[in-house]
Amino acid sequence: xxxxxxxxxxxxxxxxxxxxxxxxxxxxxxxxxxxxxxxxxxxxxxxxxxxxxxxxxxxxxxxxxxxxxxxxxxxxxxxxxxxxxxxxxxxxxxxxxxxxxxxxxxxxxxxxxxxxxxxxxxxxxxxxxxxxxxxxxxxxxxxxxxxxxxxxxxxxxxxxxxxxxxxxxxxxxxxxxxxxxxxxxxxxxxxxxxxxxxxx
Numbered sequence: 001x002x003x004x005x006x007x008x009x010x011x012x013x014x015x016x017x018x019x020x021x022x023x024x025x026x027x028x029x030x031x032x033x034x035x036x037x038x039x040x041x042x043x044x045x046x047x048x049x050x051x052x053x054x055x056x057x058x059x060x061x062x063x064x065x066x067x068x069x070x071x072x073x074x075x076x077x078x079x080x081x082x083x084x085x086x087x088x089x090x091x092x093x094x095x096x097x098x099x100x101x102x103x104x105x106x107x108x109x110x111x112x113x114x115x116x117x118x119x120x121x122x123x124x125x126x127x128x129x130x131x132x133x134x135x136x137x138x139x140x141x142x143x144x145x146x147x148x149x150x151x152x153x154x155x156x157x158x159x160x161x162x163x164x165x166x167x168x169x170x171x172x173x174x175x176x177x178x179x180x181x182x183x184x185x186x187x188x189x190x191x192x193x194x195x196x197x198x199x200x
Contacts, residue, residue, distance in 0.1 A: 002033045002091065002200050007193050010038040012077060015045065015064060022146040025085055031144065033090075035196055036083040037189055040075035044163060047071050047137050054164040061159055068137035068147035070124070071167035078155030078175075080188060082148045086200065089143035099124055099136060102149050105195055106134050109151075112191055113176060113183045125166065126151075131174035135166060153177065153188060 010018075018038065025031065044055055044063045047070035054072045055063060061074075075081060088098055103119055106126045110117045110133070117126050117133060126134040134151045152175035165171045176183060 002086070005033045005035065005197070005200055007196070008034060008036045009189060010036055012039045012041060015040045015043045015075065018083070019066065022083060022085060026141060026144040026146050031087065033087055033200070034085045035193075035200075036081075036085065036148075037192060038081050038083070039077050039079060040081060042074070042076040042159060044072060044074055044159075045137075047073075048139075049167075051167065054167050055162070056164065057162050059162060061162070066137070066147075068139045070135070070137035071165075072163050073135045073137065073150065073166060074159045074163060075150055076155050076159060078153055080151045080153050080185075080192070082151070082192065082196075083146060084138070084148045085144070085146050087143060088140065088145050091200070095138070095140055098138065098140075098145060101199060102136055102138075105199055106149065106151065109188075109191055109195055110176075112195075113180050113188070115176065115179045123166065123168070128174050128179065131172040132165060133174050133176070151176070153185065 042061045045066040047068050050071045107117055117128050124136045125132055134149055136149045138145055138147050154177040157173050160173045
């Protein structure tokens with residue numbers, strides 16, 4: 001367990017600025033384990049393995065190359081993004097164990113709001129039936145991890161139609177509000193923090 005784990009709720013923050021902040025945080029000599037909860041203005045991000053042709057029509061939404069793993073995804077208001085800035089060496093987590101831990105955390109979180117979900121072999125993330133509700137993309141550098149998971153909560157899902165989400169043509173997405181209208185953003189964030197405190 002991490003004794004120095006801090007949670008930060010940052011509201012709506014620019015993607016480029018957040019990426020710079022994450023990089024400087026994990027390189028800092030005064031590194032502390034932190035989990036950030038935030039939202040981004042509309043943006044398509046390309047992971048290190050991404051094929052640009054999966055952006056079908058960006059229209060007016062900016063496209064940015066990121067240094068996380070994975071394919072193309074969309075971030076926008078109403079999506080809960082959780083970034084894990086953790087010393088996984090100290091946790092004794094392999095990259096695989098980290099991904100599994102995050103997926104299982106989302107599964108437990110959704111169970112608490114009465115949503116059943118599943119995983120798809122070879123396609124990281126969390127699904128409800130065959131529709132994706134959460135996407136994972138991580139980066140590990142010198143034993144520390146950054147980036148994380150984005151969970152669709154209460155957003156405009158139409159920009160996902162402008163891409164092949166995570167590189168899968170025709171992959172449909174879904175969000176919490178479609179499945180449980182009674183949960184508020186505040187309740188969701190509290191559940192997230194309570195669960196993650198027990199995990200890390």
